[in-house]
Amino acid sequence: MRIALLAAIALALGTAGAAPADAPGNAQAIFAAARAAWAFTSYPRYANYAVGVHYRNGEVNVARHYDTLEDLRRDIVFARTFSREETANPGFPPHGVNVGIMGMSLNADQPDDPIGPLALAITYDFGISLSERTTQVAQQGSEITSPARYPVIGRTGASARIYDVRLIEMLDNGSTYHLGLTPVADPKRYRLREMWVTAHTFITQKILIAANFSRKPYTDVAWLVTFKQIEGGPYISEERAQGALDFGEAGSLEDVTISFEGLTSTSSLPPFGTVGINDGTPEFVTEP
Numbered sequence: 001m002r003i004a005l006l007a008a009i010a011l012a013l014g015t016a017g018a019a020p021a022d023a024p025g026n027a028q029a030i031f032a033a034a035r036a037a038w039a040f041t042s043y044p045r046y047a048n049y050a051v052g053v054h055y056r057n058g059e060v061n062v063a064r065h066y067d068t069l070e071d072l073r074r075d076i077v078f079a080r081t082f083s084r085e086e087t088a089n090p091g092f093p094p095h096g097v098n099v100g101i102m103g104m105s106l107n108a109d110q111p112d113d114p115i116g117p118l119a120l121a122i123t124y125d126f127g128i129s130l131s132e133r134t135t136q137v138a139q140q141g142s143e144i145t146s147p148a149r150y151p152v153i154g155r156t157g158a159s160a161r162i163y164d165v166r167l168i169e170m171l172d173n174g175s176t177y178h179l180g181l182t183p184v185a186d187p188k189r190y191r192l193r194e195m196w197v198t199a200h201t202f203i204t205q206k207i208l209i210a211a212n213f214s215r216k217p218y219t220d221v222a223w224l225v226t227f228k229q230i231e232g233g234p235y236i237s238e239e240r241a242q243g244a245l246d247f248g249e250a251g252s253l254e255d256v257t258i259s260f261e262g263l264t265s266t267s268s269l270p271p272f273g274t275v276g277i278n279d280g281t282p283e284f285v286t287e288p
Contacts, residue, residue, distance in 0.1 A: 027167040030177050033202040034195065038129035042232035043072040044265035051079065051118050052259040057251040062113060065261070070121055078138040079119040079284060114250035119284035122235050122260045126225065127192065128204060135287060162190050175199050193222065203229060208242075213285055217245045236260050 050065040064083040070076070080087075119137045163181040171178055177197040183190040187210065194208035206226045211219035221243035228237040241256040 027165040031165040034197045035130050037202040045267045047265050049263040050261045051120050052261050055253040055256040075135045077119050077121050081117050114247040117284050124287050
């Protein structure tokens with residue numbers, strides 16, 4: 001059915017592959033087909049992966065990995081508060097869980113790790129999909145199996161025209177559309193600026209977004225997001241900042257990359273011990 005519908009979309013586009021870069025009608029149709037292609041994604045029930053944080057702070061290269069579980073049917077994310085590096089080495093510089101003893105602050109924020117823990121969905125679509133989606137954060141693994149109110153970290157999906165779209169160029173011998181997008185209104189909400197789409201399937205390869213996540217300084221720079229296809233479903237491969245992230249006294253971070261690593265999928269919830277529990281209420285970096 002997927003092949004048949006995409007073939008019908010391609011037929012409707014006609015000669016879009018040969019269209020000049022100033023053909024707005026074809027560009028808008030290509031974008032619409034790319035959004036429609038997300039409706040045919042296929043996912044398992046649960047996904048286990050690590051969210052990797054890589055950056056340079058002055059002369060120091062930093063790498064952290066946060067184990068994450070996503071319920072792909074209900075769009076719920078559970079992420080560990082402490083990175084693998086912190087768990088394996090208690091002397092590892094912490095990300096800033098404050099502990100007070102007799103008025104003194106111990107374990108305060110460390111300047112080499114201003115980012116801290118992240119709760120990110122590997123299937124987040126950045127508003128490309130036409131379907132309304134709400135991604136939420138669970139504070140402990142047991143909440144994935146019981147009803148609860150979760151903090152919303154992402155809501156995507158719209159059917160109205162939200163971008164003016166132009167075809168910038170054809171790449172890879174005509175097999176990739178490179179689109180430029182300008183929001184019709186509300187540019188802070190609608191963040192897509194460029195999009196690379198496979199011509200024969202309309203699958204999204206990567207996107208350039210004007211801002212990322214839910215707070216500064218992540219929202220101050222553009223980000224390049226790359227996707228990978230695994231067994232019929234698109235997953236985020238990495239999100240790469242296109243400029244330095246200024247954290248003030250904590251430093252200006254260069255070469256910031258958020259990667260999604262070691263993906264494994266399953267149809268049943270992993271044992272609770274592998275899901276874990278978070279102490280306190282961590283302030284995660286989340287999607288908008």
